Amino acid sequence: MTPLAEIVSPGLLTTIQDSGRPGLRHLGVALSGAADPISLALANAAAGNAPNAAGLECTLKGPTLRFKTPVTFALGGAEMKAQLSGSPLRLYAPHEAKAGDELVLGAAQTGARGYIAFAGGLAGDEFLGSRSTYLPAALGGHQGRALEAGDTLHSAELPTVTPRDIPASLRPAVAHDFFLRVLPGPEASQLSDGELTRFFARGWNVARRADRMGVQLDGERLSLVNAPAMASSPVFPGTVQCPPDGAAFLLLCDAQTVGGYPRIAQVIAADLHLAGQMRPGDRVWFQEISADAARDIALQKASFYGDLLPFGFFR
């Protein structure tokens, strides 16, 4: 493994993430991976990597790195005013670092998470086939934890193809307002009369509690009727739960695999990547659509991105 770069300062919360651990929820193992997987996949493509290579996920405020070896890298996701030894860098385009260069990422202007992809991908602890960091159980990535000053990143030395600019039309825009399309969840009928309509009609604020496990929605409390105590039942990223206190909670990539709260809505697979960019204070609206429409949107989005995303990306 080649030492790639040293962490000079870690930023707010910087972890190694790849495309996660799909299909292992029956073991209690969360998906993990990039919270905004399209942005990481596109940054990977720009750096010449396969979509599932591990890179850095930088939360709200990015890190400063010092390169130890020449390498191609690319940035994606939230704009963090990145500079390479003083020169500003564009997102979704390959850049060349020399040994000794410093890459400085600042605070995200909009969005929650910026991504850095390094040609060859990052090495990291593998757990069940993925290098993704899962903080709640300290698994994967760099010793299962967020990066700290003095840590060294290593290259996984995976095969690469020619780096490329990602066309502007394919770059996800990140703003402060989010529109997520949803289907009513299995317990939507446990909301009181008219509450589901209200859930769709109004905008919700993203609360301070917004991490990789999920996002608390601030605003009015929803009221539940005839909600019997539920035995633990499966949940997925994109499930909106409504605990007895009525404060809705949207589960994200590190969500537990089962839960005991009414599932009032499910974000469609094609829109879930957007939720990874929601930060405290942002606004989110939920729009109900049909299952057929949701499946069509996933197919359209998959064909829009073509081979930049792997088969079965919107799962």
Added chain:
Amino acid sequence: MNDFSFVIKPFGENGWLAELSGGGMVERALAANAAADALRNVPGLTDAVAGVESLAIRFLPSAMTAEAARARLENALRHAAAPSSHSAPAIEIPVSYGGEHGPDFGALTKKLKISGAELIALHSAQTYRVLTVGFAPGFAYLGPLPEELQTERLASPRARVPAGSVGVAGAMTGVYALASPGGWPLIGRTPKKLFDGRAEKPFLFSPGAAVRFAPIDEKTFAAMEAAPQ
């Protein structure tokens, strides 16, 4: 012929949820897990996850229609034969009850109006079945818990529960394979390693397994924890 019945509901545009009712707690949970096992390697299905009395599947709409996925789920549950008795010997889990290993032990004995010795005797007399695995990596839901020991979850969950912790909630007892957040009152801890990250099957518990708890003292706990496993 199964004693449980089930209803199937949509769960997102690429999922279905089956809810089981009737029959016994163990029968429902093991039937859901047997069906999940049968569905897990079906091409086009991306997830088959059993809850305590439920089973969710997810499918790739580009590989399978929603109707075909639903039919698969229904068929798997109809033919899910939960083994009524377990032939393999019970996995024995040594547990140090109370003290620093069971921070809620004292409060629980007061609440349940039983002595510490009674709590230990009741909890360790039963042979449990692993109903399902979930919530956190390798977390095992075991049941049924004797009625005398049934209690609610903590009002506010702990941010971090040590690996090996044994908790109780409702009609179940649970074991944390890994350190994780957790909301179950903790009565003890096992020094036994329940997780091996390098193994092909990294977690000791799998649904259906029979489990017994064997009380040990703190000294034995320390000795076992220090010994290579």
